[in-house]
Amino acid sequence: MQSWLTVACDLGHPQNQLATPNPDETDLHFGVRERKDVCMTNYLFSGSFVLVSAFVGMLLAMVSTFGPIQRPTNILLGFVYGLGWFVGGFIADVRSPNVEAFGSVIWPLLVILMVTYFLQRQLSKFPEQRFAIFVGCIFLLLLIVPGHWVATTPLKYIPTYSSILLAVY
Numbered sequence: 594m595q596s597w598l599t600v601a602c603d604l605g606h607p608q609n610q611l612a613t614p615n616p617d618e619t620d621l622h623f624g625v626r627e628r629k630d631v632c633m634t635n636y637l638f639s640g641s642f643v644l645v646s647a648f649v650g651m652l653l654a655m656v657s658t659f660g661p662i663q664r665p666t667n668i669l670l671g672f673v674y675g676l677g678w679f680v681g682g683f684i685a686d687v688r689s690p691n692v693e694a695f696g697s698v699i700w701p702l703l704v705i706l707m708v709t710y711f712l713q714r715q716l717s718k719f720p721e722q723r724f725a726i727f728v729g730c731i732f733l734l735l736l737i738v739p740g741h742w743v744a745t746t747p748l749k750y751i752p753t754y755s756s757i758l759l760a761v762y
Contacts, residue, residue, distance in 0.1 A: 632717065639712035642730050643705045649734055650674040651701065654755035664740025669733065671753030674701055678761070679752040687761050696757070 650670030657664065677700020681692035712730070716723060743749055749756070 631720070635713045635716040636709075638727070639709045639716065642712060642734075643709045645734060646670050646708065647674065647701060647705055649737075651754045651758075653737070654740065654753065662737065662739045664743075665737045666740055666743050666753065666755070667734070667737050668743070668748060668751055668753065669736055671755060672751055674704060675752045675754035675757050677701065677703075678754065678757040682757075687757070693761070701754075 649667045651674045654664055654666045654671065675696075678687065678692070678696030681687065681695045681700075685692050687693075687696075712726070716726060719726070738748070743751075743753075743756075
């Protein structure tokens with residue numbers, strides 16, 4: 594039985610098997626290390642992506658300039674990380690300590706854990722689609738719009754993490 598904290602890596606998939614053990618060799622564990630390296634690579638990529646997406650979704654809009662873009666905002670990731678504040682604001686006052694803790698700490702950690710789990714699972718389940726998954730992740734990180742577009746269009750009504758955080762404090 595698999596715990597919800599462990600992520601199964603499909604070692605039986607042909608592309609996850611970098612080396613197969615030779616039955617003539619005395620070391621029966623040859624090849625297992627290489628297959629586990631593929632799983633570790635999936636964990637590292639998904640963890641790296643989540644940390645970068647957390648920065649892009651929560652803190653990037655706080656940066657004043659990013660090249661030619663003033664107050665860069667990633668609407669999609671900002672919404673995903675800001676949803677905790679938004680839902681918490683319906684339950685209690687947004688400035689209450691419980692909602693602050695949920696919106697600023699608990700929800701982002703839940704999002705980080707869920708995205709890491711599901712991304713690693715997809716990388717292990719579909720290794721032949723690994724390049725497409727990588728490209729999709731990079732594309733998602735680059736969906737950045739200038740802050741003045743957000744402030745002057747109906748996009749300002751999307752509850753992003755930085756907009757709710759600026760409204761609360």
